[in-house]
Amino acid sequence: MAIGDSCSDASLTQGDQHGDLRSISEAPPAHYILNIQQLSLLTKQNVERYESGEFEAGGYKWKLVIHPNGNKSKNVGEFLSVYLAMADPTSLPPGWEVYANFRIFLLDQNNDTYLKVEDAMSKGRRFHRLRTEQGFDQFISLKEFSDSNNGYLLGDNCVFGAEVFVCKERSKGKTESLSMVKDAVAYKHTWIIRNYSKVNIDCENSNIFSAGDHKWKIQLYPLGKGSIGGYLSLRLALAEPEKVASGTKILAEFTIRILDQLDTRHLYRKASYWFSALKPDWGWQRFISHGTFFQTNRGLYLKDVCYIEAEVTVHGETTIFG
Structure with missing residues (x-):
């Protein structure tokens, strides 16, 4: 676990009405970068959910999950939905929970900086076998994302990233499955x-x-x-x-x-x-x-x-x- 990345309060520049904390970072994400080229082809193929490859952080394997037109299962529209998911939830012993602080990044290709979005909760998000995904239903509005002045989508290409810091693991006691x-x-x-x-x-x-x-x-x-x-x-x-x-x-x-x-x-x-x-x-x-x-x-x-x-x-x- 990196120093300063434990489950503690962070000083960030901006918050929004959904409890997500947003800031601008010049440093790239430490654990994973996902470069998507020709994003529009995903929507033309009616791909509602894209899962990245696996990456390891904090002793567990993770992946990014992106809904280019919003998570339809949660009735999200006009926004990108982005989540962190455990790639192999069966590796987590039954009855165990993992608490993780994580940050999702989106590259501003105009300024070579990153929009960094993380949860306002200081204790971390909880992952277990029945809840393997956590993240942001309204990560960024499609209008803001598609505006070339913001640099997030240029030439139909975009770059996402992730950092994950596991801060607590615990057993819930006896569990019957x-x-x-x-x-x-x-x-x-x-x-x-x-x-x-x-x-x-x-x-x-x-x-x-x-x-x-x-x-x-x-x-x-x-x-x-x-x-x-x-x-x-x-x-x-x-x-x-x-x-x-x-x-x-x-x-x-x-x-x-x-x-x-x-x-x-x-x-x-x-x-x-x-x-x-x-x-x-x-x-x-x-x-x-x-x-x-x-x-x-x-x-x-x-x-x-x-x-x-x-x-x-x-x-x-x-x-x-x-």
């Missing part, structure tokens, strides 16, 4: 158990399969889980719960079926559950009674073979940070 999956996809896995009569009488696990960026397995308890007796238990489980971060929960909708090998009378149960490292499995202790499973007129168990299918859809994931 929930990400839902749009158009979630269902994944199916079929487990063929041959020689069923020889499976582990306590618990048998299927092969591991993937669904929604996580690994899963089916758990079979031939004599029931716990001391219930007379039932077969089936559960869906995270295959690698130790790799799931603390505080992370995974919302999965799943169906477990025992397929009927003689007919389409498959036996199934359906549920939704938040899986986590501490609660890695869920299912049914009384999924099916032994009497029904071993019925000779059905094909749930046939010639010592059983087909169990899991259909898993991951709908969302929540993580707690801090």
Whole structure:
């Protein structure tokens, strides 16, 4: 951080009605210069928003965002809108905020000086994952910008610049982030158990399969889980719960079926559950009674073979940070 560029009050020559402080600087911007040639071609191509390349300042990557005819999403007209944006907001840990003082420059090509615009707020602007852009809706009027006497736009060329000074970083404490999956996809896995009569009488696990960026397995308890007796238990489980971060929960909708090998009378149960490292499995202790499973007129168990299918859809994931 440069001396004198911390989050402190600055002595500037001019303020405006929007709380922006404006001054004239002979020194060029310290961190980035953007030279735009043939600016009018941007507007002719209906480019409402132009993003510069990335530059680094204060340990973060930034970019300039320019709306040549004003930010339409904020109903700004007759002005240029200019913003500073974090180029890679995902590099900021969830729950963290960055406070930065920044200045946007516009070159007066007639006098080789810069119009310098900065925020009147002495504490800096706050950036975080949900607010990645800060700046000036009414950076300069199009009338003033286009007047060649001012030197800002000459020969259809203009030059912008930026300086960024990060003055504070802090955590907001615990933060919970929930990400839902749009158009979630269902994944199916079929487990063929041959020689069923020889499976582990306590618990048998299927092969591991993937669904929604996580690994899963089916758990079979031939004599029931716990001391219930007379039932077969089936559960869906995270295959690698130790790799799931603390505080992370995974919302999965799943169906477990025992397929009927003689007919389409498959036996199934359906549920939704938040899986986590501490609660890695869920299912049914009384999924099916032994009497029904071993019925000779059905094909749930046939010639010592059983087909169990899991259909898993991951709908969302929540993580707690801090």
